[in-house]
Amino acid sequence: MADSNFDLSENNGGALVVTISIFLPLSWLAVGLRMFTKIFLVKKIQWDDWLMVSGQAVFSVSCIFILLGVTSGLGRHNEAITNDDDEVAALKWQALATATYILDMMLIKLSIGVFLLRIAVTPVYTWIIRTSLFIIFVWSMVLFFWNMFQCNPVEKQWDFRILDGQCVSVDQIVAAAYAISVMTILSDWLYALLPIPMLWNVKMTTQTKTTVIAILGLGVFASVATLIRLAYLADLELTDDILFAGTDAMVWTLIEPGVALIAASLATIRPLLRAMRVPGFETRATSNSYGLSMGQSHKSRNKSQLQSSTLGNATNDVALKDMSGSSGAERTGRRVLEEDERGLRPNDGLGGQINDSKSEVYVVQGHRTTSSWDEQPHSPISPGQGASFDVRHGV
DSSP states (O other), rough: OOOOOSSOOOOOOHHHHHHHHHHHHHHHHHHHHHIIIOOOOOIOOOHHHHHHHHHHHHHHHHHHHHHHHHHHHBOOOGGGGOHHHHHHHHHHHHHHHHHHHHHHHHHHHHHHHHHHHHHHOOOOHHHHHHHHHHHHHHHHHHHHHHHHHHSGGGGGGGGGGSSSSEEEEHHHHHHHHHHHHHHHHHHHHHHTHHHHHHHTTTSOOOHHHHHHHHHTHHHHHHHHHHHHHHHHHHGGGOOGGGHHHTHHHHHHHHHHHHHHHHHHHHHOOOOHHHTOOTTTTTOOOOHHHHHHHHHHHHHHHHHHHHHHHOGGEEEEGOOOOOTTTOTTTGGOOOOOOOOOOTOOOOOOOOOOOOSSSSOOOOOSOEEEEEEEOOOOOOOOTTTSOOOHHHHHHTT
């Protein structure tokens, strides 16, 4: 039996409620901003986004389980709960919250890994990420099913009134908890540090590299939460008072995925921050000067072509079009190329400069047949031609 020399009025349920009150809305806000950016700005939802939304949904379910457990007695000493039905209910919600935690961390890690896989530029990094994704999936699924079926029948895991059947030992339960923590810590550090060598020599602005690396580096804090959680896993051996003794570990079980969801989602909202002109993400002067110089280059080139052309060699001109039906608005000779929904912009490799903002390119094409100039369509720039790494990959 557990040591009864403690205050039966103690209740750690409040700590669980406060933790949920902080991280559940913040994580929904971060994931919501991520999806808003992908739907309305990038206009493309990818696998890492769906995995992160799934992780947020599972995190929400886990929080609901814990709140239901608190109403039944989770956070109180087992001996303080006089109603067996309430104690069984609290133990059940605690067990289900632990199981959903394993699924939640798996989905979050898979999302981050798929995101990094999308921006991997060399085979070695692709191989490392794919291998890690496979290990995370297998490791997590084995632990999830082992956790769910640690007792036969399954209900015996939380219903102490069932006398028949058997369960795994307490030492095995603690060992499984350590196993999931080890996987989480290793993947946290891998996905936090891997972007540094991956992006070191990639064609991205220094600001972009710093932003991506710093935000993904928040995953290191998630691993710190896991390390703190490790310190409380030994309390799981106190099975006679698990509703109270396991509360500290449960708090960090909430903080860990909450931080991971927030950090991983913030890493994808650069287009939104740029659109909002947040300092550090807004249009840069160097990009504007680049757009102007590029426009001047087109003007100069077309001017020289027009000066050398005559009515006799009109077929060698850039384009010839009947101007009889053209209005003044159609003869402006101006073409504005703005960033597309992914943030793609005109060729940014001119002069070694990197373009990270909108650019206006003025193109004059056509043959002078009247006092006006005819506007001709400008060839679109494909994603692979001159676009910087970050805008091509939506980061």
